[in-house]
Amino acid sequence: MKHNGAALAHDPTNIIIAGVGGQGNIMASQLLGKLLVTKGFEVIIGETYGASQRGGSVMSHLRVAGKGGISPIIPKGKAHYIIALEPAEALRVMGEYGNPDVRVLSNTRPIYPVDVSTGALDYPDLDNLKKIITDHAKETFFVDATDIALRVKTPILANIIMLGAFAQWGVVPLSVDEFKEAIRQSVPEKHLKKNIEAFEEGMRALAAS
Amino acid sequence: MSYLSKDSPGEVNLLMGNEAIARGAIEAGVAFASAYPGNPSSEIITVLGSLAQELGIYVEWSTNEKVAVEAAAGASYAGLRSICAMKQNGLNVASDFISNAVLTGVGPGGMVLIVADDPGGISSSNEEDTRYFSRLLEIPLLEPAGFQEAKDMTAFAFKLSEETGLIVMIRSVTRISHGRGNVVYSKIEKGNKKARFDTGRTVLAFPVPWTHKILHDKMAVIKDKFEESDFNRYEGPKGADLVVVTSGAAYLYTKEALGLLGLSDRVGVLKLGTTFPLPEDFITRGLKGAKKVLVAEEVIPFLEASVKEAYANHVKDLGVIEFYGKASGHIPRENELSPDIMAQAIAGLTGTGYVPVDPAYQAEIRGLSLPNSPYRALTFCAGCPHRATYWDLKKALKLDGRDGFIVGDIGCYTIGLGPQGYSMLRTTHAMGSGSGLATGLGQLKTFGLDQPVLAVSGDSTFYHSVIPALINAAHHESNFTMVVLDNSTTAMTGAQPHSGSDTGAMGIPAHGLSIEKICESLGAKVRVLDPFDVDKSVQSIYDTIQDDEGIKVIIMRQECCLYRLKKDEKRYLMKIDETRCLGDACGCNRLCTRVFKCPGIIWDRAGKVARIDEVICNGCGVCTDICPEGAIIREVNHEA
Amino acid sequence: MSNAQGPQRLLTEVLDTDLCCGCGACVGLCPYFTSFLGRTINLDPCDKEEGRCFLFCPRTELDLDGLSQKLFGVPYGTDAIGTHRDIYSSRAARSGKYQAGGTVTSLIEFLFDEEMIDAAALTTNDKVLPVADLVTDKAGVKRASGSKYSVAPTLSALNRAAREGYTRVAVVGTPCQVTAAAKMTTRDGVERNPGDAVAYVVGLFCTWGLDYRRLFEYLSGRVDIADITGFDIPPPPAELFVVETKQGKLTFPLAEIRPFVRESCRHCIDMTSEFADISVGVLEDNPAENLLIVRTQKGEELVKRAVDKGAIIVEKMPDGGLVHLKESALIKKKRALANLSEKDPQAAWGYIVGPGDRLKKIMD
Ligand SMILES: Cc1cc2nc3c(=O)[nH]c(=O)nc-3n(C[C@H](O)[C@H](O)[C@H](O)COP(=O)(O)OP(=O)(O)OC[C@H]3O[C@@H](n4cnc5c(N)ncnc54)[C@H](O)[C@@H]3O)c2cc1C
Numbered sequence A: 001m002k003h004n005g006a007a008l009a010h011d012p013t014n015i016i017i018a019g020v021g022g023q024g025n026i027m028a029s030q031l032l033g034k035l036l037v038t039k040g041f042e043v044i045i046g047e048t049y050g051a052s053q054r055g056g057s058v059m060s061h062l063r064v065a066g067k068g069g070i071s072p073i074i075p076k077g078k079a080h081y082i083i084a085l086e087p088a089e090a091l092r093v094m095g096e097y098g099n100p101d102v103r104v105l106s107n108t109r110p111i112y113p114v115d116v117s118t119g120a121l122d123y124p125d126l127d128n129l130k131k132i133i134t135d136h137a138k139e140t141f142f143v144d145a146t147d148i149a150l151r152v153k154t155p156i157l158a159n160i161i162m163l164g165a166f167a168q169w170g171v172v173p174l175s176v177d178e179f180k181e182a183i184r185q186s187v188p189e190k191h192l193k194k195n196i197e198a199f200e201e202g203m204r205a206l207a208a209s
Numbered sequence B: 001m002s003y004l005s006k007d008s009p010g011e012v013n014l015l016m017g018n019e020a021i022a023r024g025a026i027e028a029g030v031a032f033a034s035a036y037p038g039n040p041s042s043e044i045i046t047v048l049g050s051l052a053q054e055l056g057i058y059v060e061w062s063t064n065e066k067v068a069v070e071a072a073a074g075a076s077y078a079g080l081r082s083i084c085a086m087k088q089n090g091l092n093v094a095s096d097f098i099s100n101a102v103l104t105g106v107g108p109g110g111m112v113l114i115v116a117d118d119p120g121g122i123s124s125s126n127e128e129d130t131r132y133f134s135r136l137l138e139i140p141l142l143e144p145a146g147f148q149e150a151k152d153m154t155a156f157a158f159k160l161s162e163e164t165g166l167i168v169m170i171r172s173v174t175r176i177s178h179g180r181g182n183v184v185y186s187k188i189e190k191g192n193k194k195a196r197f198d199t200g201r202t203v204l205a206f207p208v209p210w211t212h213k214i215l216h217d218k219m220a221v222i223k224d225k226f227e228e229s230d231f232n233r234y235e236g237p238k239g240a241d242l243v244v245v246t247s248g249a250a251y252l253y254t255k256e257a258l259g260l261l262g263l264s265d266r267v268g269v270l271k272l273g274t275t276f277p278l279p280e281d282f283i284t285r286g287l288k289g290a291k292k293v294l295v296a297e298e299v300i301p302f303l304e305a306s307v308k309e310a311y312a313n314h315v316k317d318l319g320v321i322e323f324y325g326k327a328s329g330h331i332p333r334e335n336e337l338s339p340d341i342m343a344q345a346i347a348g349l350t351g352t353g354y355v356p357v358d359p360a361y362q363a364e365i366r367g368l369s370l371p372n373s374p375y376r377a378l379t380f381c382a383g384c385p386h387r388a389t390y391w392d393l394k395k396a397l398k399l400d401g402r403d404g405f406i407v408g409d410i411g412c413y414t415i416g417l418g419p420q421g422y423s424m425l426r427t428t429h430a431m432g433s434g435s436g437l438a439t440g441l442g443q444l445k446t447f448g449l450d451q452p453v454l455a456v457s458g459d460s461t462f463y464h465s466v467i468p469a470l471i472n473a474a475h476h477e478s479n480f481t482m483v484v485l486d487n488s489t490t491a492m493t494g495a496q497p498h499s500g501s502d503t504g505a506m507g508i509p510a511h512g513l514s515i516e517k518i519c520e521s522l523g524a525k526v527r528v529l530d531p532f533d534v535d536k537s538v539q540s541i542y543d544t545i546q547d548d549e550g551i552k553v554i555i556m557r558q559e560c561c562l563y564r565l566k567k568d569e570k571r572y573l574m575k576i577d578e579t580r581c582l583g584d585a586c587g588c589n590r591l592c593t594r595v596f597k598c599p600g601i602i603w604d605r606a607g608k609v610a611r612i613d614e615v616i617c618n619g620c621g622v623c624t625d626i627c628p629e630g631a632i633i634r635e636v637n638h639e640a
Numbered sequence C: 001m002s003n004a005q006g007p008q009r010l011l012t013e014v015l016d017t018d019l020c021c022g023c024g025a026c027v028g029l030c031p032y033f034t035s036f037l038g039r040t041i042n043l044d045p046c047d048k049e050e051g052r053c054f055l056f057c058p059r060t061e062l063d064l065d066g067l068s069q070k071l072f073g074v075p076y077g078t079d080a081i082g083t084h085r086d087i088y089s090s091r092a093a094r095s096g097k098y099q100a101g102g103t104v105t106s107l108i109e110f111l112f113d114e115e116m117i118d119a120a121a122l123t124t125n126d127k128v129l130p131v132a133d134l135v136t137d138k139a140g141v142k143r144a145s146g147s148k149y150s151v152a153p154t155l156s157a158l159n160r161a162a163r164e165g166y167t168r169v170a171v172v173g174t175p176c177q178v179t180a181a182a183k184m185t186t187r188d189g190v191e192r193n194p195g196d197a198v199a200y201v202v203g204l205f206c207t208w209g210l211d212y213r214r215l216f217e218y219l220s221g222r223v224d225i226a227d228i229t230g231f232d233i234p235p236p237p238a239e240l241f242v243v244e245t246k247q248g249k250l251t252f253p254l255a256e257i258r259p260f261v262r263e264s265c266r267h268c269i270d271m272t273s274e275f276a277d278i279s280v281g282v283l284e285d286n287p288a289e290n291l292l293i294v295r296t297q298k299g300e301e302l303v304k305r306a307v308d309k310g311a312i313i314v315e316k317m318p319d320g321g322l323v324h325l326k327e328s329a330l331i332k333k334k335r336a337l338a339n340l341s342e343k344d345p346q347a348a349w350g351y352i353v354g355p356g357d358r359l360k361k362i363m364d
């Protein structure tokens, strides 16, 4: 399969988008995957949802290959990039798929598991959580995506903000304009402006960190 | 025009497996599609439904799987290509019809049956492997090992069905159906759209030995075709010592594992796409020279048993081969497979060893990850009406004090088995099983059963299979209370319409059937309640279970909040008056968080007060009525 | 047994063992306990190690000496009718519809007239179900007059009064309810203690109370429930249960009603509301009058004032008039103590914490 000149840093490149049911990580993985296919790559996305939609951990395995040989599940310890829409999910994924070279981009706003919101368990100390992640990754970025999204009263936009940050990171061979075009194609007209703004907020947030 | 309906041969698209199947049907000129929703199969019909008007095809969410498969067969008899989709459980329901249709045959329109299995039970109550149905009912079976094949096999299945007059079954799994991958398009065939039932033909299965013989003759023809099929292939070095025989998603894991181990040029892979009837000659050729065979598949050793059987038939040609797989313990007998499982199994058989990451790093990160990423128990969504319903039921049963209990079935409300539903649900089996159990339990008064019996079901389940149980109960005057949790949608599987909805799969008006009218026509006493109106609901449920004559139906009606929020409506804006909140002091002890458990409210340990999580709260407003101190304040945001 | 003094123990030691007398002291303090058709029900688990429900329940850790010391300044005695200052026969100055002499109704009305209270926790019939009634005026007091022989969660009305901010509440109750009220008023250092709002405790005499659901079931087939206006148990040796209806009186043999006596009453040692400010019963020789026992200084002042202002009429009881009363009170005590040690041989006197020597003496 020919891919328009652009090269992958890793072949295959393994990206995990992790979060909690309802955070919109499927939308993010799909948007990214479609873009990469138009660039001529082979892409496989493995998704876990269904019952886990209701408060459970949700994970998309996004795999990009130049020469095939990939399955819908990333082998243990083989993630290159982790995009976490929730910080404890970043660490959960690292426990299974992390390695000393993994790079992590994480939202900072916790979503409490029901055992935490009911007071039965404690949510891990956020600073400690960040430190563990940072200490065990090659490179780490934290973005206050939900807090930024809450400023425009639309918490669901956190995923687009994270996508903006990911675009700014520049670890996949895709241009910012290509990202924006993909958003244009997958978001209904009336929400488009807010989404593009959120995307740009995400880019700025990463640039500033 | 959607990317799925573009007639653009050669174009590459990233498709979900279920979309690829739908695209295959579209390319084959399908005219009729039916299904009952169930993960991981649902999107096939959702997608076809959304394109129905553009393509001029008919698509429906049927009342249950048996009806769905019969409806599709009807179209086939009238000359249209038809497709029917379901999850693994659904085939149990539909099998009664199919076991007869294999003898009568279908056609002239080709008919394809898609069954999406769920290894690991990711979104199911079991991990049933439906491939055994193909042997049991004797229907040809195809297993796609990727997204391209999901499309291509579907198109092929229509042709095969038309050539043989048999329903052709395609067995997908969650990782294919819900995964996404590159798919190259082919041309869209127009397909026959003119329906006519040939009155010169009688569709019947008699005499059985004769029609059964015809079936076997057809199977022999199909086997010959399968021997030549491109869906089966041998990859790797000629005469390899170790050959992995595999099908479905397991093929992808096998290939990836060989890549990880660097063994692609040492180990052979015999990839099978047509697994019943088995292409024995092709397999014999593939195994020639092998000393060891590893069979990799999900979930039960279906292929393993068939390949061993084929080996027994050809042992003279093949010599001694050792078989490994589930029987030998090299592949687990439960759960889905993964590249890691395959890598360990192959490494074990080749004596190579597989260490994916620096073990020291792995041990450390696992040690840190476990305590710092708390388990996320399954829960009802914030603002879910089912939580309120169980809350109401719990209180009514407590007040009654006769140790009443609730039997149920599967759906979102199954969460009622656990602490999130106050452990109110005592049983869960199949669709509608709660009502069936209750008709029996409701007859046991003469044996001394003096506990109130209640059954729950969803609204979609009500149409699917509760109605026959209610008829049984009405006829035999069984004494129980049927509680229908009516959230106006099939929520578990992603909010598909059902027989009570005003629109169908194609987005055009449908005749929504009233649950209360159906029940009333059976002579049941019916009450319709709003679970969010806690006091009234508790009183009504209590009153209902005091009446111990005949069947009572309570409809707990409130829209699924996911559905509601798709319409961007939070009914209330919530906040907590911290000066009033008693927190964990005697007098409240965290009723809202510790007991009621809506995830929209968070217990702030440090501040010793409850807080609303504005990101999670869906604004149903129920917690205001639950707080004993009036500390949870609601402000109307959207009129109901 | 753990050191916890919380709802888990209330469940296992009181509710599960049927020792609950349905007094309502644990009802309305929080969302976890409620009373429904005469039964106290735990709706949801509460995991507190210490809680008011347990502390105030009359069937948990009842320290007779401690209560007596705090209320009367003396240890618990061996007099079967409890510590007292004076004993009178009494009746209302004005005639009206009362159970007996109307002393109770008159006194509570008097307290409202004199603005000595702002609310009262009484017991009213809702059809035939006795319910706790938070009363704030004289009309409410009238509504509550007359005895209901099945138990009511009367103290939940006190709990509600305290939550709603009333600060001077009179409580009228059976001995078990009076005991709970006393546990509240004598307990220090508990936040949101409804006892802080109690102004007067008026106790009734009580030999037993009935289980509402069983009584209701019994009457359902025999009387038109909607027509019932009142109940009476004429003094011995009548052995009758009288149901007053719109059509007139109906009598039932008491022996048929007795099986509905609550298990809890078989373990109740108090017939005369020994921890009240004043206690009121039926005068045996004249059921149209009351027997009035004055126990505390507060009670004494109240009775004096009510007599002075002409609300009630009292006459000193001659000593000989109490023999019968003391006898029945002693029989009740002995029976209860025997039942308690039988129910749980491990604990000498069940929920009662000492004084062992005097309890033994009562038994002999
Ligand atoms: C269950 C019960 C058993 C009794 N057993 C005896 C007995 O064995 N010997 C005896 O001498 N006297 C007994 N009494 C007391 C007697 O019936 C009268 O209540 C008492 O003599 C006061 O009379 P009165 O005319 O002043 O009452 P009223 O002026 O008519 O006032 C009655 C008051 O009693 C209260 N009350 C009524 N029912 C209940 C209840 N179930 N729980 C709590 N409070 C209630 C009302 O709030 C009202 O204020 C019993 C009372 C009850 C409720």
Ligand code: SF4
Binding pocket: B382, B383, B384, B572, B574, B598, B599, B600, B601, B612, B616, B617, B618, B619, B620, B621, B622, B623, B624
């Ligand atoms: S209003 Fe209350 S009960 Fe409803 S979703 Fe929000 S927090 Fe949950």
Ligand code: SF4
Binding pocket: B576, B580, B581, B582, B583, B584, B588, B589, B590, B591, B592, B593, B609, B610, B626, B627, B628, B629, B630, B631, B632
């Ligand atoms: S129920 Fe009310 S008082 Fe209790 S913790 Fe929640 S908000 Fe506070």
Ligand code: SF4
Binding pocket: B585, B586, B587, B588, B589, C006, C007, C029, C030, C031, C032, C033, C046, C047, C048, C050, C051, C052, C053, C054
């Ligand atoms: S009174 Fe206090 S301790 Fe007892 S159940 Fe209620 S909140 Fe819990």
Ligand code: SF4
Binding pocket: C010, C014, C015, C019, C020, C021, C022, C023, C024, C025, C026, C027, C040, C053, C056, C057, C058, C059, C180
């Ligand atoms: S005796 Fe009173 S306080 Fe104790 S459990 Fe029963 S109702 Fe509650």
Ligand code: SF4
Binding pocket: C021, C151, C174, C175, C176, C177, C206, C207, C208, C209, C262, C264, C265, C266, C268, C269, C270
């Ligand atoms: S006998 Fe004792 S426990 Fe029973 S109602 Fe009377 S005072 Fe209460």
